[in-house]
Amino acid sequence: VTFSISNIRAAYERLSGIAIRTPILHNQHLNELLGAEVFIKPENLQHIGAFKFRGAYNRLCQLTEIEKSLGVVAFSSGNHAQGIAYAARLLNLPATIVMPSDAPKIKLEGTEKLGAKIRLYDRKTESREEIASSISAQTGQTLVPAFDDYDVMAGQGTCGLELVEQLEEMGKVPGLLLSPCGGGGLLAGVSTAVTSLVADIKVYGVEPLTFDDHFKSKMAGERTQIDPGAVSFCDALLASMPGELTWQINQQTVTDYLRVSDDEVAHAISFAFRYLKLVLEPGGAVALAALLHNKIEISNKTVCIILSGGNIDPTLFCECLANYPAP
């Protein structure tokens, strides 16, 4: 595997002064509830409300001048879309994003507001891969994958490198880290960073219960596709199979996978509203849900969780609060 902490260090330099150095937060109520010391990396406070800007910018800033003049194309339900759109705007290059017509409104509007051209598609009848390839062939625009790409992974990994730096400044050594897992790009980047820098740290990927392709792949010992008709409201984590490159890495660096139900995630969203004062989207709340619902024993440990995004429509957010009014 030609991917290591060096890739992430290089990405960290490229992103320096450009990505937001999101803070480390902690919460006394959460710590008391869990009997552990939990440090939160709130990537919902990153540009565009999700970690995806890190990987997008690290990929786009390395394009050649000719590639830059032609621009980029990507497909995404919304956070990669906005990450690409914002990175493209900063680098002054055109971007086309293929988005499902049922993507969260806040993500569609956000992507449009950032100046990207949007091509909507119907998830039931059209293939986003085919549409994007066809646009790329016709326009010469570079197709930028959402996760299965070393530069994208390296960008996401800066979140882990930064986290370790910040904990060091606080004199803390994390024993466990929980990260959301969709296609596995954030997890591959972050797990590479933290396992390179912290001895004996254990890294867990957290998936929606119905999109547990990494969990099943680990059981099977090979990349396994789950039912592509599965449903979850974690719109950012709906990959039905681990990426080829991400899986090679995560096989080496990830201890295990945890799974959370949509109800558990809705509860975590409400908990974050009430106690953390943070707005989380479903995919951004899975690691918190895993802790709150005791998916892993953490008593007396130092635990880090990545809250990866906060782009959620008001209606859905308020449904979560209504269903879990006093968590």
Add this chain to the structure above:
Amino acid sequence: VTFSISNIRAAYERLSGIAIRTPILHNQHLNELLGAEVFIKPENLQHIGAFKFRGAYNRLCQLTEIEKSLGVVAFSSGNHAQGIAYAARLLNLPATIVMPSDAPKIKLEGTEKLGAKIRLYDRKTESREEIASSISAQTGQTLVPAFDDYDVMAGQGTCGLELVEQLEEMGKVPGLLLSPCGGGGLLAGVSTAVTSLVADIKVYGVEPLTFDDHFKSKMAGERTQIDPGAVSFCDALLASMPGELTWQINQQTVTDYLRVSDDEVAHAISFAFRYLKLVLEPGGAVALAALLHNKIEISNKTVCIILSGGNIDPTLFCECLANYPAP
């Protein structure tokens, strides 16, 4: 006036390692919208979801051993209540809080959960001052005022001292600071800190339009009471007259007062949900509302705002989002 930066420095030492050092946030969309560089001090991320813990702890930790054994009493609609309750719990002393029966549920529940004894009163027929004085007389518990107290003000001022330190680390010099203003305690502490540390900084207090007692007092040249029957949903800022001690200080340190309507505040709450990914309560959002609604010219300036709290009931929060769905 026997109040200066020295009081705040002493409080800062007492709170070191105990209060949360809330981060400084910034947001590209907000900066572009306003044509300015805005730095956000999110005190909704402080213990108990509001800055009030700072003042409460600074006051309580200085009680004598006899006073500690008897405990404290306070009256508050909710944030001072929770600040006192949490500080009392940390210091292992009993606390009684006199709270209006129509206080936000999240604040009532939060105060109770922290172990304080709650005495509810009816805002229309009872006097909270009389109830609290009577409790104090009967029990010997020390009455801790919400704002008109030098130790409380010094504690709140640590928020300003910390902010200046953090901006210095970032190489930034603020030109303006906007802080919420209810009784004027946070404003007195913060304005004392920042005007002592930053040359030529201008400090503005932001009030609900219907609770503009500081604005009117400044016009009149003396402490002025507004209509005590006035109404605003900014429950944390419902003081009808500036404090005696806070006013003496704010007269020296505050440049002017800005006023925002409840609708403007509801919009700011929705804006913070969508773009900042922060949960703000009405009183915590007034400084943001003042910027978004152009209450002051800030083009090309470096501006700090204090977002002072995030304890808001889900129902009210969702009403704000519904009324301003795409700010």
